[in-house]
Amino acid sequence: MDISFALTGKGYVIVAADTTAARSIVKMKVDEDKIKVLSPHLLMAYSGEPGDTVQFAEYIERNIRLYHIRNTYALRPPSAASWIRRSLADSLRSRRPYAVNLLVGGYDTSTHTPHLYWIDYLGTMSEVPFAAHGYGAYFALSLLDRYHDPEASVEEGLATLRRCLDEVAKRLVVTPEKYKVKIVDKDGVREVEI
Amino acid sequence: MSSIVNNIKDKVTGKDNSSKQNQESEQTFTIQPHPAQKTNDPRDLQGNNFAADPKVGAFHAREPYIPPPEIKNNLPPAQCTRSREERTRALVLHPSTVLSVHHFPPRQASRYLPNMSIMEYNGGSVIAMVGKECVAIASDLRLGNQALGISSNFQKIFPMTDRIYLGLPGLATDVTTLKETFRYRLNMYKIKEEREIEPQTFAHLVSSTLYERRFAPWFIEPVMAGIEKTPSGAYKPFIAATDLIGCINFAKDFVVAGTASTKLFGVAEGLWEPDLEPEDLFETCAQTLLNAVDRDAYSGWGAEVYLITKDKVIKRTLKGRMD
Amino acid sequence: MPDGSFAHPQQRSFNPYTDNGGTILAIAGADFTVIAGDTRQSEGYSIQTRYAPKVFRLTDRAVLAVNGFAADGNMFVKKVKQRLEWYRHAHAKDMPLRAIARLIQTMLYAQRFFPYYVYNILGGIEEDGSYEREACRAAGAAQSLVQPFLDNQIYFKNQTAAPGQSHPSHLPLPDVLAIVIDSFTSATERHIEVGDGLEIYVVVAKGRSPQGLDTMRGVQEMSARPDGDRMFVIRRDLKKD
Numbered sequence: 061m062d063i064s065f066a067l068t069g070k071g072y073v074i075v076a077a078d079t080t081a082a083r084s085i086v087k088m089k090v091d092e093d094k095i096k097v098l099s100p101h102l103l104m105a106y107s108g109e110p111g112d113t114v115q116f117a118e119y120i121e122r123n124i125r126l127y128h129i130r131n132t133y134a135l136r137p138p139s140a141a142s143w144i145r146r147s148l149a150d151s152l153r154s155r156r157p158y159a160v161n162l163l164v165g166g167y168d169t170s171t172h173t174p175h176l177y178w179i180d181y182l183g184t185m186s187e188v189p190f191a192a193h194g195y196g197a198y199f200a201l202s203l204l205d206r207y208h209d210p211e212a213s214v215e216e217g218l219a220t221l222r223r224c225l226d227e228v229a230k231r232l233v234v235t236p237e238k239y240k241v242k243i244v245d246k247d248g249v250r251e252v253e254i
Numbered sequence: 255m256s257s258i259v260n261n262i263k264d265k266v267t268g269k270d271n272s273s274k275q276n277q278e279s280e281q282t283f284t285i286q287p288h289p290a291q292k293t294n295d296p297r298d299l300q301g302n303n304f305a306a307d308p309k310v311g312a313f314h315a316r317e318p319y320i321p322p323p324e325i326k327n328n329l330p331p332a333q334c335t336r337s338r339e340e341r342t343r344a345l346v347l348h349p350s351t352v353l354s355v356h357h358f359p360p361r362q363a364s365r366y367l368p369n370m371s372i373m374e375y376n377g378g379s380v381i382a383m384v385g386k387e388c389v390a391i392a393s394d395l396r397l398g399n400q401a402l403g404i405s406s407n408f409q410k411i412f413p414m415t416d417r418i419y420l421g422l423p424g425l426a427t428d429v430t431t432l433k434e435t436f437r438y439r440l441n442m443y444k445i446k447e448e449r450e451i452e453p454q455t456f457a458h459l460v461s462s463t464l465y466e467r468r469f470a471p472w473f474i475e476p477v478m479a480g481i482e483k484t485p486s487g488a489y490k491p492f493i494a495a496t497d498l499i500g501c502i503n504f505a506k507d508f509v510v511a512g513t514a515s516t517k518l519f520g521v522a523e524g525l526w527e528p529d530l531e532p533e534d535l536f537e538t539c540a541q542t543l544l545n546a547v548d549r550d551a552y553s554g555w556g557a558e559v560y561l562i563t564k565d566k567v568i569k570r571t572l573k574g575r576m577d
Numbered sequence: 578m579p580d581g582s583f584a585h586p587q588q589r590s591f592n593p594y595t596d597n598g599g600t601i602l603a604i605a606g607a608d609f610t611v612i613a614g615d616t617r618q619s620e621g622y623s624i625q626t627r628y629a630p631k632v633f634r635l636t637d638r639a640v641l642a643v644n645g646f647a648a649d650g651n652m653f654v655k656k657v658k659q660r661l662e663w664y665r666h667a668h669a670k671d672m673p674l675r676a677i678a679r680l681i682q683t684m685l686y687a688q689r690f691f692p693y694y695v696y697n698i699l700g701g702i703e704e705d706g707s708y709e710r711e712a713c714r715a716a717g718a719a720q721s722l723v724q725p726f727l728d729n730q731i732y733f734k735n736q737t738a739a740p741g742q743s744h745p746s747h748l749p750l751p752d753v754l755a756i757v758i759d760s761f762t763s764a765t766e767r768h769i770e771v772g773d774g775l776e777i778y779v780v781v782a783k784g785r786s787p788q789g790l791d792t793m794r795g796v797q798e799m800s801a802r803p804d805g806d807r808m809f810v811i812r813r814d815l816k817k818d
Contacts, residue, residue, distance in 0.1 A: 149431050153470065178404060183427035184376065186397050186405040197402065282814050520722025521729065523763035544735040549725040574735065 062094060062107035063196035063236055065224055066163040066176050067208060068189050069217040072245035073165030073174045076221055076254070077105040078236030093240055098124040099134035100248050102166040104144070107193050108181055109159035116151075116158045120144055137166030137175035141185060149183030157181070161193045167244050174245070192224075199231055200224040214243065218254065225254070372425055372473045373498070375400060377552030378410055379512030380421030381543055382479035382493040383526060384505075385535030388563045389491040391419050391479035392543045394514075395571075396555035397426055406555040406576065414440055415450045416567070418480035419560050420460070423512035424498065425473035432474055435463060453480035453492040457502055464500030471498045475511040481564050489564040508542075514550035521546050536561045536570070544574045594646050594694045595620055598770025600717035601631055601642035602760060603700045604731060607747040608785040612640045612700035613757050614717075615765070615815060616774035618647055627773035627817065634799060635661055636671040638806040639701035640778045641681070644717035646694035653693045657681060674701045678710075702782045702806050712747070719764035719771045726763065730756050750779070750788040758813065765815045775813040782806055 064077040081089040095105045096117050102124070106117045123143075128134045135143065141164045151158045162179040178184075178191035190204040207220045221241065229235050241254045320326075377398045382391040397408030411421045412433050420436065422429045439459060443451050451459065460476050475498055482490040495509035496502050503509060508526055510518035521542045530538055540559050547553040557572040601614040614631035617624060632642045633654045641657065643650035660680060664672045672680070678699050685693060696716040713731040715723035728734040731753075733744040748756075757777055765772040781787045783806045790796060790809055800807040 145427075145430065146434075149427050152427065180399070180427075182425070183431065184397070184425075185430055186408050186426075188405050188407075191404070201402070516721040517725045519767045520719065520724075520763060521726045523722070523766050524726040524730070524759050541729060541735060545725045545729040548728065548734065549721070 061194050061234065063192070063194040063228065064094070064105040064107050064161075064163055065192045065196060065200055065221060066105065066165050066190065067204060067217060067220060068165075068174045068176045068210060069212040069214060070210070071167070071172070071174060072214055072217065072243055073103065073167065073176050074214075074217050074221055074241060074243050075103045075105045075163055075165045076225070076239045076241040077107065079238045079240050080236050081110070083110065090238060095240055095242050096121050097242070097249050098140065098164075099128055099166075101169055101244055102134065102137060102140055102164070103242050103244050103249060104165075105163040105193075106160055108161050112158045113160050116147075116160045120147065136168050136170060137164070137177075138168070138187075140164065140166065141175070141177040141179070141187075145177075145179055145183050145185040148179065148181060152181070152183055163191050163193060165244055167246060169246065172246065195232055195234075196224070196228050199227045203227055214245075218252065222254065370400070373475070374513050374552055376424075376426040377513050377550075378408070378423045378426075379510070379514040379518060379543070379547055379550065379553040380410055380423045380477040381508060381510045381518050381522065381539060381546075382421065382477050382495070383508040383522070383530075383535060383539045383542075384491045384493055385530040385532060387481075387489060387491065388530075388532040388535055388561065389479040389481065389493055390535050390539035390559060390561050391421055391477065391493075392539050392557060392559040393421050393423065393512075394543065394547045394553045394555060394557050394574075396553055398552060401551070403555060409558070411558065411560060412436075413567075414456060414478075415480075417562065417564075418451070418453050418456055418478060419562065419567075420456075421477040421479075421511070422474050423477070424475055428472040428474045432463070432472055432476075436460070439463065453478070453482045453494075456480070457492075457494040457496075457504070460494075461496055461500035461502050464496060464498065468499055473498055477509050477511045479560070479562060481562055513552040514546045517546035517549050518542060532561055532563055536568075540570075540572060544572065548575060594649075596645065596694075596718075597625070597629075597647040597650075598718045599631055599644055600715065600719040600723065600761070600764055600768070600771050601644045601696070601698055602713075602715045602723060602727075602757060603642060603698045604713040604727070604753050604757065605700070605711070605747070606750055606753055608782040609750055609753075609787075610640070610700040610702065610780045611750075611753050611757055611777060612642050612698060612780075613761065613775060613777040614642050614644065615761060615771050616776060617770065617772050617815075619770050622769070624773075630776060632776050632778050633658075634778065634808065635677060636701075637801045637808065638671070638780055639674050639677050639699065640780060640808070641677075642698045642700070642716075644696045644698075649693040650695045653684070653695055653697075656684065660684070674699070674703045677701075700778070701780050715760070719768040722764050722767060723760045726760055727756070750781075750790060754779075754790075754793075754811070761813075761815060772815045773817050775811075775815050777811040777813070779809045779811065780806060781809070 062078055066073060066075040075095055077094040079090055079092050080087050081092040094107060095103055098104050098121055104117065104120065106113050124135060124140060144162065144164060148158060159181045161181055164177040164179060166175050168175060176188055176191060178186050178188050189210055190208050192200045203224055207223060209216065225239060239254060241252050243250055243252055377396050378394055380393040382389060391411055393410040395407055396403060397405040410423055410429060411419055414420050414436060422432055440451060457478060460478065464472060477495045480492045482492040484490050493509050494502055494504050495511055508522045510522065525538050525542055536559060543557050554574060555576055557574050559570045559572065561568040598619040599615050599617055603610065603612040612632055616628045616630060618626045618629035629647060631644055632640060635641050635658065641654060643654055661672050681697060681699060698714055698716055713727045715727060738744050754777065761775050779790060787807060791798065793811060795813060796809050796811045798809050
């Protein structure tokens with residue numbers, strides 16, 4: 061079961077996802093990147109049904125890219141999130157829905173604000189200060205209720221994320237060993253080691 | 255024993271139990287007469303009913319026809335095409351006779367519904383109330399995944415026009431989808447008609463939008479509130495609600511929907527009264543919502559109330575208890 | 578199977594329980610207790626009777642309301658009354674309220690694996706003149722309608738007292754009766770299983786004023802002695818549709 065977290069801070073969004081690709085009880089891969097960079101200031105962590113995830117994420121990635129090429133500018137985070145949500149909502153009532161949960165984090169270069177969207181496979185979307193998917197949510201959300209600060213610096217934000225990962229490592233039976241962490245801010249997207 | 259005590263007490267106190275003050279001020283209830291009749295007393299109904307009216311009675315069935323004895327007693331015995339023996343023989347089935355029996359499949363909730371209630375998957379509740387030349391509509395702000403709370407800032411009430419607000423409790427994905435659908439349809443309406451939609455018309459738009467998906471419905475039970483402009487130019491409060499396939503309920507007092515609907519009904523029925531002034535309506539609506547969602551695990555986490563009058567709309571965000 | 582043969586396994590089931598609707602409610606004041614119940618008894622959409630009491634006088638100062646499966650409720654009250662009579666014969670006094678509460682608890686648990694399908698609310702006055710474990714409680718079909726209303730009106734939940742003032746911890750009897758009657762008219766309006774009639778038992782502690790109750794319309798005094806705890810019953814009509 062994949063785990064992903066995200067939190068906003070002062071002018072940035074941190075997105076983290078575990079790197080295991082599992083099938084049944086077997087770990088098939090331990091360095092899978094489950095966070096797509098959709099545009100210069102937009103990240104998307106995806107999890108859910110294996111197969112659906114990559115298929116859907118690539119469909120989104122290429123269409124966001126197509127919009128960028130056609131219009132010379134990228135979709136802003138609220139619009140991108142709305143379009144992604146609509147893709148899932150339409151898929152839900154199709155013959156074969158995608159079972160993919162998403163965390164969409166972006167930095168709006170026009171208003172200079174970070175945005176984070178929690179989206180599930182039903183197409184439920186909510187803009188939130190912090191979010192989690194998978195079993196990690198049951199441990200991390202209460203921690204984030206206590207420690208999240210929208211005015212925190214990147215270092216403080218990463219420290220808060222660290223608390224979440226440590227709690228999951230301590231209490232969850234099937235703990236992922238590695239996470240990939242990406243940050244999006246005014247300078248674009250970068251990956252950090254944690 | 256108790257009657258003796260009562261009698262003694264009456265004599266001592268000099269009071270009579272049958273005549274008391276504040277007797278008139280309290281409500282009494284009896285069996286309600288059918289709307290078409292004024293009374294339940296059978297004597298008042300005699301010779302006064304519909305069929306007894308000679309002008310109308312002609313079109314209705316007469317009393318049962320009882321044939322005179324000479325006809326009644328000379329009727330031939332009832333005839334049957336087959337004899338009794340033949341009929342008995344026909345009842346014994348030939349071994350090769352295949353009886354086709356149709357078995358109904360075991361009742362399932364729906365093939366769209368897994369083993370849980372979709373209407374309660376995300377939680378949330380909405381209420382709308384009528385006041386004196388004003389209406390209020392209020393909702394909680396929780397978004398959950400069953401028992402897990404996801405967001406304490408998930409809006410369920412959306413402005414449709416300046417004077418119509420729509421609450422959409424139910425499955426959260428459909429909240430967003432329907433909000434977008436109505437925005438699209440109202441924009442089209444405005445372009446074609448070159449005017450804003452009226453609440454009554456809007457209620458029917460909501461109804462038909464939901465009924466369009468009769469057999470794969472949107473899992474939403476909309477509640478709407480607005481101020482209507484009558485032909486004379488006066489303003490009239492308007493509320494309505496529909497079920498998830500668009501059956502409209504035009505109520506005169508209040509409408510509720512969502513996971514706390516039974517609680518909302520109970521509190522609203524106790525607190526609401528006719529012709530509340532705007533600020534009193536706000537208080538009534540807010541108290542009803544807060545106390546109802548406090549007894550519901552799937553609703554709460556803050557609330558918002560819209561108070562709509564003919565010249566302004568006031569939105570207030572309430573904190574309530576956050577557990 | 579359709580041919581009536583027993584070639585396939587047959588399953589029979591018998592459900593010994595049913596739900597007879599109705600609602601009960603109790604509120605404690607500083608020196609009195611109010612225990613009320615509607616009198617409709619229904620099964621499904623049918624009304625079995627418009628007058629089936631759900632509230633019963635146990636002793637001079639204890640009242641028990643039972644709600645749920647009426648047959649179990651009546652049987653349970655009967656057994657509790659029998660135990661109280663035995664107690665009276667053995668000890669030459671009425672069982673105290675606390676003891677009745679514990680008795681009811683053990684009697685219910687004795688049926689742990691074939692339970693009485695009944696929700697009980699016990700109300701009354703304790704020996705030292707105190708009253709409650711809880712200030713208000715609704716149970717039954719319209720519990721979800723009534724309880725949040727009581728939270729608001731009895732506990733003043735979500736209400737802020739005026740500056741420098743505080744909410745009363747106990748309401749006077751006339752206010753409590755008004756809230757009880759409002760609760761039942763509201764529940765009657767919105768719940769099909771509630772209605773027909775309302776019976777409100779009031780137990781007033783010894784020497785305390787019945788606060789104008791004795792002059793109320795439709796009240797009947799049931800006190801055994803005029804100098805002990807006093808018990809009254811008020812009967813009202815509810816809508817019958």
